[in-house]
Amino acid sequence: MSENQIKYTEENIKTLEWKEHIRLRPGMYIGKLGDGSSPDDGIYILLKExxxxxxxxxxxGAGKTIEVTINDRTVxxxxxxxxxxxGKTVDVVSKINTGAKYDSQAFKKSVGLNGVGAKAVxxxxxxxxxxxxxxGKTKWAEFERGNLKFESQIEDTTLRRGTRIIFTPDDTIFKNFKFVDEYVERMMWNYAYLNAGLTIIYNGQTIRSENGLKDLLTHTIDSPILHEIIHLKGDDIEIAITHSERSQSEIYHSFVNxxxxxxxxxxxAALREAMIKTIREFYNKNFDTADIRQSVIAxxxxxxxxxxxxxQTKTKLGSTExxxxxxxxxxxxxxxxxxxLxxxxxxxxxxxxxxxxxxxAAEKERKELAGIQKLARERAKKVSLHNKKLRDCRIHLTDVKDERCFESTLFITEGDSASGSxxxxxxxxxxxxxxxxGKPLNCYGLTKKVVxxxxxxxxxxxxxxxxESIENLRYxxxxxxxxxxxxxxxIRLLLITFFLQFFPELVxxxxxxxxxxxxxxxxxxxxxxxxxxxxEKFEALRKLGNKAEITRFKGLGEISPxxxxxxxxxxxxLEPVLIGKDQTIDEILEFYMGKNTPARQEFIIGNLKIEKGENPLDLNDHQSVELIEEQL
Structure with missing residues (x-):
């Protein structure tokens, strides 16, 4: 071992300023960085803090309205x-270990107990x-990457009391980021569901809930339900439960503080266990756990x-008390x-x-599927020993103690050349x-037996x-x-259909x-x-000159590793696959994957784009549209 390798003196010990430590190790404070394409990317954690x-x-009990505006990249x-x-306006956003949340009596049931949130932002x-x-007084301060640039004096004002925070995430840390409106709107609705009587005005839209988690299920379930929503409330607990009429999967929305x-x-986990125990006792029958849990939305x-x-990003509760x-x-x-219950x-x-x-009904269906499931599992187990379809990674979403678990990604590719690259x-x-x-099966309208x-x-x-459950999702x-x-x-359309048909909660x-x-x-x-x-191609040509070489990639296999x-x-x-708030999954699948309809033909004609150099379709010839229909 060399002298440099074993040298360990006072010079090796460094003390970073608060902002330097956060900027050097942002993952310790906000989890992953990301570009905004995923709802757990850092820019949304900043907003949440x-x-x-x-x-x-x-x-x-102070303030019943919150206004949130996102203009491009500024919040x-x-x-x-x-x-x-x-007197503490500057300190609470720039000095670690400064804040009111250390008073556990005032904020004993708050999430942000580390006093770091606003400082990290x-x-x-x-x-x-x-x-x-x-x-009747106001004070403000402006910062750049944590450095104080301006601090006002305390002045008189006629503004209503409260706090205004304006921030723009640093694009040297969050590369090519953008806020996805659907993610932010869902976050705002979750705040409303959990705080009945609170009004949030997000980009001019009023978001408010009077019935808490009952509203959450009412607004988010996009298929028929079997019975009215069971809504139970206590001092420190609120639960809403129903069953889907069509989906077989369990869906849970869980919140802590x-x-x-x-x-x-x-x-x-406690809710799932309690539902099973209560239902067994109520009907006085020892139903199988899977049959009780099938189609639960809670x-x-x-x-x-x-x-x-x-x-660090507080996505899984570990407390036992x-x-x-x-x-x-x-x-x-x-x-x-x-x-x-x-x-x-x-x-x-x-x-x-x-x-x-x-x-x-679930019990009957499970028994009918039992034989084919057993054969499928045996075949999968046998194949997995020599399975060349999956090249796995080392860290998975279930490894919650590793901060890289949120980076776990499965790429689904077509063909050997693309997967090889x-x-x-x-x-x-x-x-x-x-x-x-090749192309996967079009599974629209089929039962889970086909899986x-x-x-x-x-x-x-x-x-x-x-x-069994999306809780076990590995990526x-x-x-x-x-x-x-x-x-x-x-192929993309067929895969999306597969997930929407059988595992909609993944989407x-x-x-x-x-x-x-x-x-x-x-x-x-x-x-x-x-x-x-x-x-972007035209912009590149302007920069590099019209004599620059242009290569058109048509297949992933053409791109070298x-x-x-x-x-x-x-x-x-990454482009997230999102379900529009005005459409149900049933409506989406019926429109795109159901029987040919004039409405879909009109949609194809209205959205068809012909790339220069390709053989164009005669848009007046409905045979052309029928060719596309066959693809769908």
Whole structure:
């Protein structure tokens, strides 16, 4: 061992300023960075940290309205709470270990107990402004990447009391980022569901809930339900339960102290356990767990004193107790459900009868599928020993103690050439590849039996580990990586249909994406630019000159592994697959994958784009449209 390797002196010890530490290790404070394509990307954590402070004011009885505006990349959050004490306006956003949340009596059931939230936003923003208004006085300060640039004096004002925060995430840290409106709107609605009576005005839209988690299920369920929503409320707990009439999967929305625990945790596990126990006792029958849980759609919100989470981004609750000296979460939830759900079922026999019929039907279906499931699992187990379809990675979403678990990605590719390029270029720690052979089956309108009978679907289900529940999902991002041609688009459509038909919660929970790869490479002797659109190609030509060489990529297999590293690395471009709020999954599948209709033909004609150099279709000839219909 060399002298340099063993040298360890005072010079090796460094003390970083608060902002330097946050900027050097942002993952410790906000999880992953990302570009905004995923709902757990850092820019949304920044937004949440600021809004959480305004929510705490509402919870304390100060301020019933929060205004949130996002203009391109700049966020403004204005509340009408008590306002930051004017003498501490600068300190609370720039000094670690400064804040009111250390007073556990005032904020004992708050999520942000580390006093770092606003400081992290400040440090990770290219522009940050804080303004406090209280007692007819105001003060504000402006920062740049955590450095104080301006601090006002305390002045008189006629503005209503409260706090205004304006920030722009630093684009040197969050590369090519953009806020996805659907993600932000869903976050705002979750705040409203969890805080009945709160009004949030997001970009001019008023968001408000009077019925809490009951409204959450009412607004988010996009298929018929079997019975009315069971809504149960206690001092520190709220639960809403129903069953889907068509979907077989379980869907849970869980929250702790206002934090959306997307990966569940002890409270969600306790709810599932309590429902099974209560239903068995109510009907006095030892139903199979799977039959009881099939098609359940439920939400739970719990308030816990000083909760402990299993990751920095607080997506999975790890606490086992309601608080110091209080009962366990398991016992608390179980006692509440046993009493309240049992009482509800006795008072509402029509709901009890509907649930019983659903359980009996699930049992019958399970027994009919048992034989084919056994054969499929045996085949998958046998194949997995020599399975060349899946090139797995080392870190998965279930490894919650590793902060890289949120980077876990499965690329679904078509053919050996594309999968070969991605496999050679991928990060073996967090990126896996599943290779399809040809076009998958169009499974619209088919039963889940086809998942077990079709080898590729069965292996894909096994690779994702979502047969039992999405809670076991092994990858945070499932990315469809197909060629940018007609066949590639068709495969993309068939895969989306598969997930929407059998695993819609994978899409609802924002795990499904489309990989954006460049359409063109423009280069001269000095520089190479990859372009994702015609506009970017023209911009590249303006920069490199019209004599630059242009290459059009039509298949992923044409892109070398060395080039592919650019497109699946830190600058990866992903397009999330989102379900429009005005359409149900049934409506989407019927329109795109159902029987041919005039409406769909009109849609195809109105949206058809012909690329220069390709054989154009005669748009007046409906035979052309029928060719596309056959592809669909």
């Amino acid at each position: 600021i809004i959480d402070n305004s929510i705490d004011e509402f919870v304390m 403004t959050v204005r509340d009408y709470g008590r306002g930051i004490p004017l 400040n440090a990770l923003s290219s522009f940050f402004k804080v303004q406090s208004i209280r007692d 206002g934090q959306h625990t997307t990966q569940g945790g002890t409270h969600q 939400a739970i919100s719990l308030k816990v004193i000083e909760p402990v989470f299993e990751s 309601m608080g110091p000296g209080m009962p366990s979460i398991r016992a608390y939830v179980n006692d509440f459900v046993k009493k309240e 049992d009482n509800y079922l006795h008072r509402n026999p029509e709901v009890a009868d509907a649930i019983l019929r659903k359980i009996v 991605i496999t050679k270029a991928r990060d073996v720690n967090t990126q896996a590849v599943f290779s399809l052979k 077990y009978e079709n080898e590729e679907f069965n292996l894909l289900q096994a690779a994702l580990d979502i047969e 945070n991002r499932v990315v469809i990586a197909t060629d940018a041609d007609v066949d590639g688009m068709h 609802r929970e924002n795990h499904l994406y489309i990989l954006q790869t460049p359409l063109f490479r423009v280069r001269n002797r000095k520089e190479t630019i990859y372009c994702y659109s015609e506009e 060395d080039e592919f590293r650019h497109f699946i690395g830190k600058d990866i471009r």
